[in-house]
Amino acid sequence: MRPILACQTMLFSADGASLERAYRIRLETLCKKGFQLMGSAVEKRYESTLPKIAIIGCGAAAREFCLPVLNRYRGFRNSVWLVDLSGPQAKSLASEFGVENYGSDYSCLPDDLAAAFITTPHHLHAEQAIHFLNQGQSVFVEKPLAMSALEVTNMIAAAEAGRATLMVNNCRRLFPSYCAIASKLHATEFGNIRAIRICDGSPFEWKSVSDFYLKHADQAKGVFLDRGAHTLDLICWWLSSFNETPQVVEALWDAMGGQEASMDVQLTCGSTVVELAFSRLFKLQNRYTVECDTATISGRLFNPTSIEITRQGKRQVVHVAKPRGYHEHAWQLIDNFIGVVRQTEEPFFKAIDVAPSISLIEEAYRKANAFDMPWYSSDPNIPWLRQQFSGQLSHNVFK
Amino acid sequence: MQKVLVTGAAGFVGGWVAESFDLAGIPVRAGVRRWSSASRLVRRKLEVAPCDVTSVPQLRAAMADCDAVIHCAVGNEEVTVRGTENVLAVAHEMRLERIVHLSSVAVYGEPTGIVPEDHPRNGSSSAYALHKISAENICEKYMQLGAPVVILRPTIVYGPFGYTWTVSFAHRLFSGKWGTFGKHGDGTCNLVYVTDVVQAAARALTSDRAVGATFNINGGDIVTWNEYFRRFNAALGQPPLKEQAIWPIAAKSRLMAPIRAAGRFGLSHCKDWLMSLNAKSALAAQYMRATESSLKVTPTAGQLRLFGRKVDYPNYHAKELLGYQPLVGVSQGVQTAAAWVRQKHLLF
CATH class of the missing domain: 3.40.50.720 (NAD(P)-binding Rossmann-like Domain)
Structure with missing residues (x-):
């Protein structure tokens, strides 16, 4: 020590x-x-x-x-x-x-x-x-x-x-599983990293006392700032031994003037492709997969104690620490x-160690575009509602 | 100033009512019980207000400046029954112009054949049905007091953001352990797309003939459950479903019933302890995951009966008095729901 x-x-x-x-x-x-x-x-x-x-x-x-x-x-x-x-x-x-x-x-x-x-x-x-x-x-x-x-x-x-x-x-950063992965990746134990995929999502249940999470001010961003603060930091950490800086390729969100509840982000770092999905509406798979030249490391996002390593079709579960609470x-x-x-x-x-992830989050927000959401744009009932109520909004429609 | 309060706006139907109204330019206030549940709503700049229906002061504040309320909040007995009593009492006291109560065809119990609105109600099938009947009784009490109440009874509401009939079935179909059930799956699947329910609620707000009446709200196409499974499965891009023998599923369903009940009890009474156990014991975590996964793909006994039951909840009352006309057919609805499920990474 x-x-x-x-x-x-x-x-x-x-x-x-x-x-x-x-x-x-x-x-x-x-x-x-x-x-x-x-x-x-x-x-x-x-x-x-x-x-x-x-x-x-x-x-x-x-x-x-x-x-x-x-x-x-x-x-x-x-x-x-x-x-x-x-x-x-x-x-x-x-x-x-x-x-x-x-x-x-x-x-x-x-x-x-x-x-x-x-x-x-x-x-x-x-x-x-x-x-x-x-x-x-x-x-x-x-x-x-x-x-x-x-x-x-x-x-x-x-x-x-x-x-x-x-x-x-x-x-x-203190999860033993994530430390183990960082150690293996930095030592290039399995060669170069080809791709990283992470799905991180569950219904938002933080016991917030105030409504600040949901304010519409520019400061109140959604799931990506909240959960991405962890995940992007992991990505930057895991990729930190390579002489490349992660770049945002594409970011798609479901914000419609407010803050996003789901967001997909694609990054590249040299030849490594990173695909991330976030949601605070539904539980996602909550798994990570790191594909390297000779092996794939995967695991559950909230399991800090074990990782799975798949080499030549054989999957091995490696326990890296005793279980403990989040x-x-x-x-x-x-x-x-x-x-x-x-x-x-x-x-x-x-704090300086997490600085790269904050830059990346900022860049993703800057580049974010809306998902194609045909359940709104092609729904026949919404135009009907608009038409039905358009002439009636200036007076009380209920009288 | 005119505005519609939607209670339970963080839920599936309530969320669609609030979003659709806002998209159509209708002033709306989305009432939510907890701030944390409003994530979907705040994607748009619509007004969100705290509205725990078990709290009369919150209801009074939420209904201020509103002309009407669409009551979608649902939950345990306290929320569904006492909450409805509070909503009706406050709305009546504040002299709102219209109160639309979202009930369910579950109030009929498990009937077969054609079930119009005057069919006897039966709450023996589930606590949910019983609570909805009690809530309707409260609505009827206020109707007699002169409150402008309309009751809507939607059938199987599906579509994007829906869990019970959309996401959970997507999980089942994706698992590869789901199939069709022969004649046991040839019961009527009374699907109604969620924005058709929104349309019905909007019509109930404005139609003078609606006051004091109760309406079944069903979709336009009637298909069997097997057909729904096949169409949704195809829309999700999954390999064709195989027909499954019913008896192993029925047996598993019976075996899993006490586990399901214990899980529900555990989650509602000692969730923190279970989460802690999950974090600290790899074996417990593995067991919980396996159980959850197995429960997800095992239909309940009630669902198995539902899949085989031939029942029709006709719309003609809503068509005649409200002018209700479902606009989203099963083909379009299922395609849209599947596209949403895929985009949101919910297939796993």
């Missing part, structure tokens, strides 16, 4: 190294590290004292991810500050977890705050993270890190200027962040 931490420390502080190169090398170490980390369950660390930490945004992410982890530290009740524009929401969450400090703006925060968790709507991440980073306070942001590459650049610049650490909850990976990442704030650990990965 120690040599890896030392290696990461060296890499994180290598100011002169090009961003891309540093990104690739760090991911190599992350692959190896993932194996070491994933075997152990989340440790209970009641003996550790919690530094002063703020949670900005008291919605589902704070409740599901942050507070269950922080709750295990000594001094939790008076070391955590909950902030939400909705004062009652902050108070309600504070009372649920027994937190003593809460408020509706930053004025309630102590001057010697050590770090902040940003669990607010996506479009607020950059501005809020920069506020804390500028003051030298480390920040952990719920995914997606930001809405655009420019925001990411500004956030990273603020982290460097404030000598603070910026991390993001792209917790699928949330435990996020909790482990949060524990890591606390360790970073207390200067006892190095980050598993930094």
